[in-house]
Amino acid sequence: MSRKIHIFDTTLRDGEQVPGAKLNKRQKLEIAQQLAKLNVDVIEGGFPCSSPGDLDAVRAISRQVKGPVIAGLARAVKEDIDIAWEAVREAERPRIHVFLGSSDIHIQKKLRSNRENAMEMAVEAVKYARSLCDEVEFSTEDGSRTDFQFLCRIIEATIGAGASVINVPDTVGYALPEEFGDLIQRIREAVPSMDRVLLSVHCHNDLGLAVANSIAAIRNGADQVECTINGIGERAGNASLEEIVMVLRTRFANYQATTAVKTEEIYRTSRMVSRIMNIPVQPNKAIVGSNAFSHSSGIHQDGVLKDRATYEIMRPEDLGMKQHTIVLTARSGRAALKHRLSELGFSLDSEVFERVYNRFIDVADRKKEIGAQDLQTIVEIEVSKVPETYKMHGLQIMSGSKMVPLASVTLERDGQLHTDAATGNGPVDAVFNGIERITGVSGRLCDYDLKAVTMGRGALGEAMVRVQIGDTIYSGIGTSPDVIEASARAYLNAYNRYFANGGAEVIQSKS
Numbered sequence: 001m002s003r004k005i006h007i008f009d010t011t012l013r014d015g016e017q018v019p020g021a022k023l024n025k026r027q028k029l030e031i032a033q034q035l036a037k038l039n040v041d042v043i044e045g046g047f048p049c050s051s052p053g054d055l056d057a058v059r060a061i062s063r064q065v066k067g068p069v070i071a072g073l074a075r076a077v078k079e080d081i082d083i084a085w086e087a088v089r090e091a092e093r094p095r096i097h098v099f100l101g102s103s104d105i106h107i108q109k110k111l112r113s114n115r116e117n118a119m120e121m122a123v124e125a126v127k128y129a130r131s132l133c134d135e136v137e138f139s140t141e142d143g144s145r146t147d148f149q150f151l152c153r154i155i156e157a158t159i160g161a162g163a164s165v166i167n168v169p170d171t172v173g174y175a176l177p178e179e180f181g182d183l184i185q186r187i188r189e190a191v192p193s194m195d196r197v198l199l200s201v202h203c204h205n206d207l208g209l210a211v212a213n214s215i216a217a218i219r220n221g222a223d224q225v226e227c228t229i230n231g232i233g234e235r236a237g238n239a240s241l242e243e244i245v246m247v248l249r250t251r252f253a254n255y256q257a258t259t260a261v262k263t264e265e266i267y268r269t270s271r272m273v274s275r276i277m278n279i280p281v282q283p284n285k286a287i288v289g290s291n292a293f294s295h296s297s298g299i300h301q302d303g304v305l306k307d308r309a310t311y312e313i314m315r316p317e318d319l320g321m322k323q324h325t326i327v328l329t330a331r332s333g334r335a336a337l338k339h340r341l342s343e344l345g346f347s348l349d350s351e352v353f354e355r356v357y358n359r360f361i362d363v364a365d366r367k368k369e370i371g372a373q374d375l376q377t378i379v380e381i382e383v384s385k386v387p388e389t390y391k392m393h394g395l396q397i398m399s400g401s402k403m404v405p406l407a408s409v410t411l412e413r414d415g416q417l418h419t420d421a422a423t424g425n426g427p428v429d430a431v432f433n434g435i436e437r438i439t440g441v442s443g444r445l446c447d448y449d450l451k452a453v454t455m456g457r458g459a460l461g462e463a464m465v466r467v468q469i470g471d472t473i474y475s476g477i478g479t480s481p482d483v484i485e486a487s488a489r490a491y492l493n494a495y496n497r498y499f500a501n502g503g504a505e506v507i508q509s510k511s
């Protein structure tokens, strides 16, 4: 007999807290729809009281995304809970997720309070949330560093107040697997009413142990794990959803626990989150990294060709890494493109479809053959676009081994063309300088990542950048058969995010 483990996805809440990963409503909806296809049990849509935009986005998810429970996060205060309820009330299955620091350091330093007051606050908040919503989750923030007796008392009291899920987070990523597993077991033993509710964990990856701690918790009686796609999240990130799911599946005999996740949707979800949030996946990332299934040593290759079980413990097909062979060319019309997109699982509204079509023609003119991965990349980038204050119109580069690189950039704004030229340390730097000259805004490049999306010399290049403008980091993504153009598009995408954010057009001195 196997136990079911509930998968609580917090990509859109904890994951969105990564600097530069802020999403708009359409982007959140797109990811939430994919999480529903992946069949997670709970989608934490956001922290609705953090901004009117987030409230609006979580409300849209509640209205449109069917299947999973939709949760909204709230601090243990009435106003937050009201806003969270506003955001989730129209969901098929709404949940309010209330949290309060329970460790002494959080109670004393953050809340400037004492244990008794914190206890009262938690109970009142859960009671109030429960008066609005049937499903209330309570999180003992910094649970792994909370005094054990107090932790049990606050859990007991909030269950009494109506919480149906109790979450024990390792907020700072300090716990060790044996210790965290032991904590979960002791909570189960010490709190008899625990049997009536779900026990959840939420692990962070500061010591690289988030997945190990989550698995240890499952082994010791946790019913729900909170996790994110690609393990993104605050600081070193959260426990990675795909790793937890595949550990339970691949080593089923050890844990006798299953999830409802449709693993064939994992790869697609991973790519979509990476693109839309502009956070690259490291090539050696377990399960979803681009090298996760590539065998480079000759001995391994030989073995895999003879029998895949020699070196592969999972099949790439199980994660949805299919090799699509049908290719499109610039002569494929709108109908063929639409058909191919629907095969790949995309249903786009007509405005986005037109943008995808135009971009497809532009790329196909230069790249000749467009495969599934190219198409997927184009769609994901178009979907993740913000309103474009500036559009890329033209680019010319002069570069060589014995000359200072020079770029001429033409951008379009409100139908007007603006051209400027700049030099730089390299062609990419020259283009970035050209963009800065036209927009009149200086940024600092914090991160730059360039890779080929597909194989071979005709590969589509994909650039991801993170640019600091003022105090805020904006990320951008761009793709093109020409890597300099891909970089320029990515840089411009970050700038457009800045302008979409109401960016003040002041010239800041470049550091």
Ligand SMILES: [Zn+2]
Pocket (backbone or CB within 6 Å): 014, 171, 202, 204, 233, 234, 238
């Ligand atoms: Zn967290």
